[in-house]
Amino acid sequence: MGSSTKEILTIAASLAASAMLFHTVIKDFIPSKIRNYIFKGIRYLHDHFSSELTLLIDETDGYSPNIVYQAAMSYLNSKISPSVKRLRVSKLGIDDIKFNVSLDRGQETIDVFEEIQFRWHFFSTQMSENSRRSNKGNLQIEEDTELRCLELTCNIKHKDKVFDIYLPFILDRWTALKNKGRTLNLFINERKIWSPVKLHHPATFETIAMDMELKRTVMEDLTKFVQSKDYYKSIGKAWKRGYLLYGPPGTGKSSLVAAMANFLKYDIYDLELTEVKNNISLRGLLLGTSSRSIIVVEDIDCSITMDKRDIPTKESDDENKTVTLSGLLNFVDGLWSSCGEEKIIVFTTNYKERLDPALLRPGRMDMHIYMGYCSPCAFRTFALNYHNVDDHPLFEEIEALLKDTEVTPATVAEELMRSVDANVALQGLLQFLQCKISDANETK
Ligand SMILES: Nc1ncnc2c1ncn2[C@@H]1O[C@H](COP(=O)(O)OP(=O)(O)OP(=O)(O)O)[C@@H](O)[C@H]1O
Numbered sequence: 002m003g004s005s006t007k008e009i010l011t012i013a014a015s016l017a018a019s020a021m022l023f024h025t026v027i028k029d030f031i032p033s034k035i036r037n038y039i040f041k042g043i044r045y046l047h048d049h050f051s052s053e054l055t056l057l058i059d060e061t062d063g064y065s066p067n068i069v070y071q072a073a074m075s076y077l078n079s080k081i082s083p084s085v086k087r088l089r090v091s092k093l094g095i096d097d098i099k100f101n102v103s104l105d106r107g108q109e110t111i112d113v114f115e116e117i118q119f120r121w122h123f124f125s126t127q128m129s130e131n132s133r134r135s136n137k138g139n140l141q142i143e144e145d146t147e148l149r150c151l152e153l154t155c156n157i158k159h160k161d162k163v164f165d166i167y168l169p170f171i172l173d174r175w176t177a178l179k180n181k182g183r184t185l186n187l188f189i190n191e192r193k194i195w196s197p198v199k200l201h202h203p204a205t206f207e208t209i210a211m212d213m214e215l216k217r218t219v220m221e222d223l224t225k226f227v228q229s230k231d232y233y234k235s236i237g238k239a240w241k242r243g244y245l246l247y248g249p250p251g252t253g254k255s256s257l258v259a260a261m262a263n264f265l266k267y268d269i270y271d272l273e274l275t276e277v278k279n280n281i282s283l284r285g286l287l288l289g290t291s292s293r294s295i296i297v298v299e300d301i302d303c304s305i306t307m308d309k310r311d312i313p314t315k316e317s318d319d320e321n322k323t324v325t326l327s328g329l330l331n332f333v334d335g336l337w338s339s340c341g342e343e344k345i346i347v348f349t350t351n352y353k354e355r356l357d358p359a360l361l362r363p364g365r366m367d368m369h370i371y372m373g374y375c376s377p378c379a380f381r382t383f384a385l386n387y388h389n390v391d392d393h394p395l396f397e398e399i400e401a402l403l404k405d406t407e408v409t410p411a412t413v414a415e416e417l418m419r420s421v422d423a424n425v426a427l428q429g430l431l432q433f434l435q436c437k438i439s440d441a442n443e444t445k
């Protein structure tokens with residue numbers, strides 16, 4: 002190629018690039034139809050003359066999270082170039098030494114890897130779903146959805162390196178980080194998309210105060226589950242396990258879910274059913290959960306109307322209007338979960354007796370775990386964890402009172418935290434229990 006031709010191409014490419022920049026500037030002033038028309042022309046010019054390779058990495062691949070996107074986001078957070086002018090900053094716990102810094106939408110950063118320059122651009126588009134129709138012609142969803150995307154650009158001559166070295170490197174790094182347990186995520190459903198936040202729940206099986214035998218059974222059950230891939234395959238069942246945690250408020254059900262996640266190094270998907278519009282959205286969300294995760298539906302008795310599971314006269318109508326128990330149970334039975342592996346589903350409730358029998362049927366939830374009022378054994382766990390005390394003259398009296406009254410572990414924990422001095426804290430708990438019992442006797 003002659004040098005003048007090269008110059009022309011360079012000028013054309015930079016003109017196209019400036020025009021693309023122009024596009025972002027004019028987007029507030031020109032109607033979207035005209036803007037898209039102009040933009041298509043500009044993009045054609047740019048792609049035609051440019052020697053750049055551009056990869057678009059969407060946050061989701063259909064319904065499933067795109068792990069290339071997740072890995073790249075995690076990688077970029079540690080690679081933000083000093084010239085970036087808009088950053089998102091967060092800190093989850095006051096004890097966290099570092100700030101979590103990430104790119105804001107619309108920002109670009111440069112990463113140099115093996116002397117090759119890679120340009121990353123983080124942006125999002127608003128997809129209006131007004132016009133999305135099901136194959137039966139029904140309007141499915143009327144809301145806007147934000148689609149987040151990363152754009153990776155480099156010289157086209159590095160195409161092989163991008164696919165053979167750079168992206169695998171980013172993915173390996175992410176897998177290593179995840180396995181170290183540093184990046185457990187808690188996903189929360191916002192409309193039809195899962196949003197991750199870092200899971201920083203300190204609960205572990207050591208800190209959970211519950212019957213020792215039951216604790217051991219749960220831990221063994223989980224350990225057996227993760228080692229049973231071949232077993233599930235051989236019996237033709239989806240590799241998943243269901244737990245129903247029930248008991249009064251403040252007995253540690255949510256804490257146990259966090260302990261399970263920390264024990265297995267699994268992410269948690271906290272499924273808020275009241276945020277889900279219909280079975281179609283529910284299906285999308287469930288398909289969007291990744292393997293090695295715990296899906297939790299808290300207070301299942303409140304979040305789904307039990308009688309909604311009756312088969313509707315027009316099933317498609319019902320699918321569009323509401324979330325039904327049958328929609329959820331289809332998943333529990335493995336119809337959709339067979340798309341992913343190694344999943345645990347947990348339902349929690351304060352009122353097991355209010356649950357639909359369909360949910361309690363043998364074989365549906367593999368284990369029913371009762372989280373009850375504070376037992377002497379649970380109290381000893383708290384005393385050890387909070388005050389490093391495994392024996393004390395007041396233990397006998399406290400344990401005798403705990404057998405006579407119903408106090409939640411949350412209340413006992415609160416009483417024991419009132420003082421850093423073990424003697425004072427235990428004395429306080431004793432007085433609290435004595436008052437509670439004498440109040441109860443008076444009202445009889
Ligand atoms: N069994 C327990 N072991 C350890 N800590 C507990 C236990 N139960 C309660 N706690 C403490 O009490 C707090 C509340 O407990 P948690 O939220 O797990 O209860 P829950 O059973 O999920 O309540 P709810 O039914 O209201 O959701 C926790 O932050 C934890 O510190």
Ligand SMILES: [Mg+2]
Nearest residue numbers: 254255299349
């Ligand atoms: Mg809870």
